[in-house]
Amino acid sequence: MSVRIEVLSGLGDKAPAAILVEAEGRRLLLDAGGALHPGQSMAWSDGLDVDAVLISHDHIDHIGGVSALPAELPLYCTAEVAMSLPRGREWRALPARGQCRIRGIPVTTGQAGHSLGGIWMHLGVDGGVFYSGDACLESLLFPFDDPPPARVALLDASYGLYDTPQVQCRETIAQRLTEPRVLPVPVSGRALEMALWLDEQTEWLGVTWNLDDACRESLEALLTLPRSLRRGGHDAAIRRLLDASRADSPMLWLVEDRDDDPEDWPEHRLLHTGYLTPRRQRQRTAGEVDWQRWNVHLRLAHMRTMVNRLRAARATPLFTAEVRDVSESLKRPRSLALSEEGSDAVG
Structure with a gap:
């Protein structure tokens, strides 16, 4: 055959x-x-x-x-x-x-x-x-x-x-969270694990952060899946993350990627963590945005x-x-x- x-x-x-x-x-x-x-x-x-x-x-x-x-x-x-x-x-x-x-x-x-x-x-x-x-x-x-x-x-x-372990990626991103940042992400993928990680990092750094409605809804959807379809040990942390009150004007934003441009966020600097379109590659080369891979x-x-x-x-x-x-x-x-x-x- x-x-x-x-x-x-x-x-x-x-x-x-x-x-x-x-x-x-x-x-x-x-x-x-x-x-x-x-x-x-x-x-x-x-x-x-x-x-x-x-x-x-x-x-x-x-x-x-x-x-x-x-x-x-x-x-x-x-x-x-x-x-x-x-x-x-x-x-x-x-x-x-x-x-x-x-x-x-x-x-x-x-x-x-x-x-x-x-x-x-x-x-x-x-x-x-x-x-x-x-x-x-x-x-x-x-x-x-x-x-x-x-x-x-x-x-x-x-x-x-490319063969850099995820732990090194997270360490490098963490070093960039000390100034106002916006992190645009795909809501059904990277957004979910980055939200959980950001919640831990910002508490340790003492900075405020928030996530938009699309990221929040995706986290809620994750919790409705059978437990076998997500790694164990994180449900309580995700619920605390969702229930916590957050600043309306935080230092860090995790948002659905809507093809954001620097002018969309005049008070923050964009930090991309995934695929860069040709336009975003030009923006990075011009020093208008930053990039650090988060392995997915x-x-x-x-x-x-x-x-x-x-x-x-x-x-x-x-x-x-x-x-x-x-x-x-x-x-x-x-x-x-x-x-x-x-x-x-x-x-």
């Missing part, structure tokens, strides 16, 4: 995620990503012919292209992710952690450690095809479930060769860990311009074959 994998978008750049897997006479689309910034290509959706689409999580570069798909195309995602679908879009449930069959193909899902409702996917065909979506092994709140073995691994390599993707050591856990014979790094270098870094002594092409026929 052959499997054909085509990376329609997301190979060789940080770009919308769209991966086509063809097996057993069926064509499944893994993610339907939207543009991360104006002018980024969405050509992957042109002339698309698939039987179903499976969405890993609700960030724009993985779900933002759903509006370009036919309304009648069957779409599968978790209940949390469905909240971000276009209004009225019909969907079918993917388990947050479990097994199902989609168009006759066995699908296993597990928690990806990246966002609220976010999952990885494993297709039970030809030795297994694993797709991480966006994934992280270092989250304070989101668990990562070990996947079953897979001959083919399609891995989140958004950070390329697989770093290099963890990509190696994933390849070993999966016992993968073929691995493709996604969402990075450093495909060749990452591929070389992931090689194991036992002849790990690495795909660097957009179309991969696995026989």
